[in-house]
Amino acid sequence: MSxxxxxxxxxxxxIIILAGVTAILSLLAQSAVASGEIAIGxxxxxxxxxxxxxxFTKISIPLKFFVPGILFxxxxxxxxxLFTVLMSTYNYQTGNYIAKDAAIEQVxxxxxxxxxxxxxxxxxxxxxxxGSDAILVSDIAxxxxxxxxxxELTALDAGELTINEYGVATTAPGFTELSADELxxxxxxxxxxxxxxxxxxxxxxxxxxxxxxRQSLAYDEKSDTMKNLQTGEIYVDNxxxxxxxxxxxxxxxxxxxxxxxxxxxxxxxxxDSRVRTPLIKVFIWTVIFASLTVLSTFAFGLLLALxxxxxxxxxxxxxxxxILPYAMPSIMSILIWGGMFDxxxxxxxxxxxxxxxxxxxxxxxxxxxxxxxxxLGFPYFYLICSGSLQxxxxxxxxxxxxxxxNPRQVFRTIxxxxxxxxxxxxxxxxxxxxxNNFNLIYLLTGGGPRNTLDGEIAGATDILISYTYQIAFGxxxxxxxxxxxxxxxxxxxxxxxxFYGLRKSKVMETFG
Amino acid sequence: MxxxxxxxxxxxxxxxxxxxxxxxxxxxxVLSSFNPTGSLNLTSFVPREISFENYKMLFSSPKIPxxxxxxxxxxxxxxxxxxxxxxxAASAFAFSRLKFKGKKFGIQLLLLxxxxxxxxxxxxxxxxxxxxxxxAPSIGLGTQAGLILVYLGGSMGxxxxxxxxxxxxxxxxxxxxxxIDGASPMQTYWLIFIPLATxxxxxxxxxxxxxTFNEFIVARxxxxxxSGRTVAVGLQQFVGGQYASNWGAFAAGSxxxxxxIVIIFLSLQKYIVNGLTAGSVKG
Numbered sequence: 069m070s071x072x073x074x075x076x077x078x079x080x081x082x083i084i085i086l087a088g089v090t091a092i093l094s095l096l097a098q099s100a101v102a103s104g105e106i107a108i109g110x111x112x113x114x115x116x117x118x119x120x121x122x123x124f125t126k127i128s129i130p131l132k133f134f135v136p137g138i139l140f141x142x143x144x145x146x147x148x149x150l151f152t153v154l155m156s157t158y159n160y161q162t163g164n165y166i167a168k169d170a171a172i173e174q175v176x177x178x179x180x181x182x183x184x185x186x187x188x189x190x191x192x193x194x195x196x197x198x199g200s201d202a203i204l205v206s207d208i209a210x211x212x213x214x215x216x217x218x219x220e221l222t223a224l225d226a227g228e229l230t231i232n233e234y235g236v237a238t239t240a241p242g243f244t245e246l247s248a249d250e251l252x253x254x255x256x257x258x259x260x261x262x263x264x265x266x267x268x269x270x271x272x273x274x275x276x277x278x279x280x281x282r283q284s285l286a287y288d289e290k291s292d293t294m295k296n297l298q299t300g301e302i303y304v305d306n307x308x309x310x311x312x313x314x315x316x317x318x319x320x321x322x323x324x325x326x327x328x329x330x331x332x333x334x335x336x337x338x339x340d341s342r343v344r345t346p347l348i349k350v351f352i353w354t355v356i357f358a359s360l361t362v363l364s365t366f367a368f369g370l371l372l373a374l375x376x377x378x379x380x381x382x383x384x385x386x387x388x389x390x391i392l393p394y395a396m397p398s399i400m401s402i403l404i405w406g407g408m409f410d411x412x413x414x415x416x417x418x419x420x421x422x423x424x425x426x427x428x429x430x431x432x433x434x435x436x437x438x439x440x441x442x443x444l445g446f447p448y449f450y451l452i453c454s455g456s457l458q459x460x461x462x463x464x465x466x467x468x469x470x471x472x473x474n475p476r477q478v479f480r481t482i483x484x485x486x487x488x489x490x491x492x493x494x495x496x497x498x499x500x501x502x503x504n505n506f507n508l509i510y511l512l513t514g515g516g517p518r519n520t521l522d523g524e525i526a527g528a529t530d531i532l533i534s535y536t537y538q539i540a541f542g543x544x545x546x547x548x549x550x551x552x553x554x555x556x557x558x559x560x561x562x563x564x565x566x567f568y569g570l571r572k573s574k575v576m577e578t579f580g
Numbered sequence: 581m582x583x584x585x586x587x588x589x590x591x592x593x594x595x596x597x598x599x600x601x602x603x604x605x606x607x608x609x610v611l612s613s614f615n616p617t618g619s620l621n622l623t624s625f626v627p628r629e630i631s632f633e634n635y636k637m638l639f640s641s642p643k644i645p646x647x648x649x650x651x652x653x654x655x656x657x658x659x660x661x662x663x664x665x666x667x668x669a670a671s672a673f674a675f676s677r678l679k680f681k682g683k684k685f686g687i688q689l690l691l692l693x694x695x696x697x698x699x700x701x702x703x704x705x706x707x708x709x710x711x712x713x714x715x716a717p718s719i720g721l722g723t724q725a726g727l728i729l730v731y732l733g734g735s736m737g738x739x740x741x742x743x744x745x746x747x748x749x750x751x752x753x754x755x756x757x758x759x760i761d762g763a764s765p766m767q768t769y770w771l772i773f774i775p776l777a778t779x780x781x782x783x784x785x786x787x788x789x790x791x792t793f794n795e796f797i798v799a800r801x802x803x804x805x806x807s808g809r810t811v812a813v814g815l816q817q818f819v820g821g822q823y824a825s826n827w828g829a830f831a832a833g834s835x836x837x838x839x840x841i842v843i844i845f846l847s848l849q850k851y852i853v854n855g856l857t858a859g860s861v862k863g
Contacts, residue, residue, distance in 0.1 A: 073670050096715075100712075108708075115749070128680070133670040133678070138671075140733040140736050144730055145736060148698075148701035148705045149696060151616065357636070375594045386599060389603060392603070394845075396606070396842060397790075397793065397841045398840050398843070400815070400838050401605065404820075404831075405621055407827055407830075413619065447602070511816065532780050533699060533700070538704040541801070551664050563695060
């Protein structure tokens, strides 16, 4: 048995596995660096060294156990956290999403203008004699015909052409028209700037039509500015991810790029009332939601645990039924509840004989969220409380009873305080969990109702985390910078709640 | 008799009330899954007729690639559960049994990070995987392999923490004895620790399976293609707001998808309840 773990066989196996992993990681690192993702590439290279050093030398035995875990942990836990912090200092949103060089490229592509008459031509796409993309252009008004490629323009004589009934040339010597198949296969030919004259060129605007354009913006690398070639206007980098017109910073070229703005996203949380007001509203509801959930699930769970805290008929059956909401995949339960709250056909309205539009009214939606979360959460506290009730030494209660306390007094003065002491870390953990209970909100109400007509992002049942998700991935806007800033804020809130809980649990350990 | 009533009536009454509350949605969903009209509108709370129309639809309708959703979920959840336990167990063993510099710092970092809700870093994960896609399209955003990597990495903190808790509860005498007999840490790990810890590892593996099976939001962002989705995403998108029209098939699908999870959960009840008191919370 032990020979598997030492000796030649193990060594060969080790070499094969490591060689394979090294090869894959090297390939990935190479293409990462090649496509400009330096940080990812460097991480992969470090991983390769770490793996090979750890398993081929004896520098550290614990490391042999740790390395795979550490690498995954860094790549998918630590790196995203650090990246979130980094993004929170960036102007990183719709319109400022790409890197600077890609943005410059885009600005230049968009920085064109048509000629004064907005001239258009009929044309046929094809290949020139040398095989490059070409167009056969018919300037019908002036009876001019020519073949144009990216590099040159060849004038033609009308005599050597086939001209159809609309006056458009369809064939010319040295010109091969693209077949329908070729046209469909690739759109590369539509991206070519075909030569015209005096700095103007022709771009294909649609099937058989081209228009005359010229470049109006040029990028000057040395001064890092954009210049309008016709008017001479200069656009400068505003250090926030856009080129703006010198002297009037509100005129900007699009698209912009992601650029560091330091604490601006954080400042927005406080100073910009369009961000601050919904944030405060959402924060208050988050705290109410999490508190009421903990309170209600704990109360019902405890009451159940007390009710079933003695030998009685049917206790096992009760227990196995009561645990079901907890055993069900919560996603399914939430979706099922969503259907039950349907206004027209839902079982709830059916049962109550009402026709309440549950998810269209703020208060009804909130009540529904709390009710569903009670259903999802009470079995947890039922299980915990029944376990803890048995852990409380019965001598204490018996002693109190002998001293003449009635059961209610025993519960209020002995059992409950002890229980709260034991369970407080779990109550806090539950609070922290519900503080970020994204699935419930997202799947049940989607955070709504919200007034989308006013461009409102925060809905009545949105909690911080679902609000953040709306900001990062919502339909109307996409602002990773602001979303990351709120994420960092939530992290500090949750971390302090959890640390408080942790200290409580330390207290519990010493308590016994 | 009256004494029995006084002491027990409220207990039974309350327990029955809560049982009805707990069962109500489940009963309804079972009922509608057998309802031939497939409509959300239940004319009565008692079944009139039992039909398997909705179940048949799941397996035959091209609109709902239910089987491939289930297959995707099973593959993704199994790969994540097994790999994360294989990788996590080694780290947990080292944290629990080996002595090395920086151990205390490592444990504290782990504790801090496993409290960080991974959903907070969602946009960062999204951007990172978008960039990975730009040079390695087969493991980047939008692929199941990428999703598995994200789950695997994301579960690392919590799993190592959970495993460490379990490993701490396995008596260390045996591996100390092995060490005295001259076994290397590697031998101790493979020959003593792994056989001892197998039941525990299996439990953590199943818990991780449930957790991954249940995950929704990352899967939603990652899996755009209809047939590549997981059950959770597929059913959510399918019912997506239009409860009225697709209800029957959704009900049948959610029952089928839930049964294995409920069975695993109930059979692991003891461990989960122990884990609960150790401070982990399931959604």
